[in-house]
Amino acid sequence: MGNITAEEKKKLKGQGFLPQRQDGYFACRVITKNGCNTAKEMKRISEIAEKYGRGYVSYTTRLTVEIPWIEYENIEKVKDELKELGLYSGGTGDKIRPVTACKGTVCVYGLVDTQALAEEIHNTFYEGWRDVSLPHKFKIGIGGCPNNCIKPDLNDFGIVGQRKVKIEEDKCKACNNCGMEKVCVHGAINKEEGQKAVIDRDKCVNCGKCSDACYFGAAEVEKEGFKIYLGGKWGKKTRPGQAIQGIFSKDEVMSILEKSILFYKENGNKKERFGDMIDRIGKSKVEEALGFKLL
16 A cells, blocks of 8 residues: 555545555445344445455444455455445544434334434435544444443433333222332332332433333323433543433434534534533533523
8 A cells, every 4th residue: 555645544534444464455344224224235345345456344443334454456346336225435534423223113122213313314324424524433323222232421412211100099909019110120119018109310320121011001192202422431441421401302302413414513623522511611501502401
């Protein structure tokens, strides 16, 4: 790779062709809209790996697919063959990064359609705002339930499915065999003998498991939606995201995400992550600008 300039390498990295440790080779990062690929797409990716790489692919922590061992002279050919199926490479730079979503759409614990939301965010912000430069990378993670398998709170903008349950006192029989108490692994159902069940909101994570556990139908879903975290990051220096008070609809999530990105663009310093900006300017200023309360 000695005859490839540093500027050319930087340009290729921005296009999703990352220089490998091994001189002269690149790993092509193929973007997924929501962590999923069709069988037809995977077949094409495998064919490219056989034809231009060494016959295998790898996966990033953000659920993009990488084809390693691509030689410089084959890069344009790889782009063309990806394009035939509407696939493309990318995912680097001081921009909105590919959206990561867990399998909540099909998972038994999933409370929301994570893959549909990820695709909408991808189309609106990853593709729609691809020319928008930010102070640093901006990562978005979506978890289908409070199990937090993909660690949404360690993303710049984290989204978690929620199902808030309430107890209908008139239906609660104060029985000594409480189904809600049995299924709650967080100890959030307070049930004294002979007394009606009460939900301890400080312990409840809104997983919704108790929503159909009461034998008398006393557990009812009060609200479904999303919890939002701001400013999380993982790496050399970690920072847990701060939750916004409330449970939000999908439209509210999209609106808050747009406001957050624009606020970051306007107020972040070069190479400063979103959470570091929040710490620098102060939580109160973020709350005032964006119109919500951080916990």
